[in-house]
Amino acid sequence: DQQVKQNSPSLSVQEGRISILNCDYTNSMFDYFLWYKKYPAEGPTFLISISSIKDKNEDGRFTVFLNKSAKHLSLHIVPSQPGDSAVYFCAASGPTDSWGKLQFGAGTQVVVTP
């Protein structure tokens, strides 16, 4: 059973607007969350992460919000740019997991239109 869920397989957004990607998890032991971005025919690349001791982390146009009580995190991209068109994966790990043992969501395909 998937412990990390991205329920929106796709998202279309206009250039300049905000993209909001959502991710839910079921394992309350998860304490570290990451977002990866993937272009076709390339490997995923790390985007941003957040520890469970925080509720927000920002890096340029990307902000991740964590709501532990709801077991929910979201990635905001502001403003969205055409180069942001990619698949975005949410991932999580727990304190007892060896490093790199991530649980990934199924991904959300983002399309940024002019």
Added chain:
Amino acid sequence: DAGITQSPRYKITETGRQVTLMCHQTWSHSYMFWYRQDLGHGLRLIYYSAAADITDKGEVPDGYVVSRSKTENFPLTLESATRSQTSVYFCARSEARDTGELFFGEGSRLTVL
């Protein structure tokens, strides 16, 4: 540049054949991983290695074998390929937990007929 080279990039094989996917890192990071990507499942961990000669199972290890005799190489072998192993395979390396980052190769797309 993720510093991970995977080969072959594309492979077509038949059911029952043995296939080895190669992974080489140009760094000397301790941790290396094999993930597979399938539609609807995201990426799932097959095997990982914390150091040379230390490997452990991930979420979906059945039908796969790994070895790590040298720090920089981490080959993945499908001993008898099945159609369900048709997938895109990603090798990754990592340095440390607090960087929060895995560096992935470009992937190997395997089709089992």
